[in-house]
Amino acid sequence: MSITVNGLEELKKLAGSDLGTSEWIEVTQERIDTFADATGDHQWIHVDPERAAAGPFGAPVAHGYLTLSLFIPLFTALLDVQGVTTKVNYGLNKVRFPAPVKAGSRIRLVGRLSAVEDVPGGVQITVDGAIEIEGGAKPAAVLQSLSRFYA
Numbered sequence: 001m002s003i004t005v006n007g008l009e010e011l012k013k014l015a016g017s018d019l020g021t022s023e024w025i026e027v028t029q030e031r032i033d034t035f036a037d038a039t040g041d042h043q044w045i046h047v048d049p050e051r052a053a054a055g056p057f058g059a060p061v062a063h064g065y066l067t068l069s070l071f072i073p074l075f076t077a078l079l080d081v082q083g084v085t086t087k088v089n090y091g092l093n094k095v096r097f098p099a100p101v102k103a104g105s106r107i108r109l110v111g112r113l114s115a116v117e118d119v120p121g122g123v124q125i126t127v128d129g130a131i132e133i134e135g136g137a138k139p140a141a142v143l144q145s146l147s148r149f150y151a
Contacts, residue, residue, distance in 0.1 A: 007083035008123050008151055012116045019078040019111035019127070024134060025070065027062045029103040035066040049103070061100040067107065067131060067140050068095060074109035075127065081149050090124060090146040099138040106134040114144075122150035 003019060005011045029049065036042045044051045045061055052060040072089070081087065101107060108131070115126040124146055131141040 002077055002080050004080040004082060008149060011081055011123060011125070011149065014079075014113050015116040017113050019113055022074040022077045022109040022111075024106040024108045025074070026106050027066070027070075027101050027103065029060060032060060032062050032066065032103055035063055035069075039063070039065070057100050057102060059102040059104075061102055062105075062140075064097040064141070067097065067101050068143065070107065071109065071129060071131065071141070071143065071145060074107075074131070075111060075129070075145070078109065078111050079113070084122070084149045084151060086122075086148075086150040088148050088150075090148045093126070093144040093146065095141060095143045097141050099133060099136055099140055101133055101140045105136075107131050107140055108134070119148060122148055124148045 003014070005014065032046050036047050041063055045055055046063055047060065049060050110130045110132060112128045113125060114128045117124050127145045127147070129143050129145060130139040133140050
């Protein structure tokens with residue numbers, strides 16, 4: 001379920017709030033292969049199901065950066081900021097990949113808006129996130145993301 005805010009002042013009021021949990025999305029082998037084609041990273045652990053089945057994880061796994069890239073669609077399902085002209089990814093403070101995402105797994109985001117700070121022309125938000133794997137004991141990724149919204 002998405003939280004919708006209209007403008008920077010409403011966004012500021014959410015500082016320190018839990019944003020909730022996104023819907024599950026599946027990380028298919030096709031998605032992994034497409035990411036490999038886009039990045040040129042065709043390591044067998046990602047794109048060779050037969051060889052990966054005999055590897056350390058027992059199946060092909062998503063690239064860590066594929067998992068990280070899915071933060072954006074998962075996050076935008078949690079928070080919809082309207083009444084701004086521009087939304088930009090500003091960067092990351094911290095990222096870790098505690099557990100691999102096997103092909104066919106489903107993931108979701110649990111997010112918290114930990115800070116909202118003024119910047120020239122807008123605000124910068126800090127989101128603490130954990131990308132969970134359905135049925136997994138550890139998250140696929142834990143991260144702190146920075147985004148900027150301009151009036």
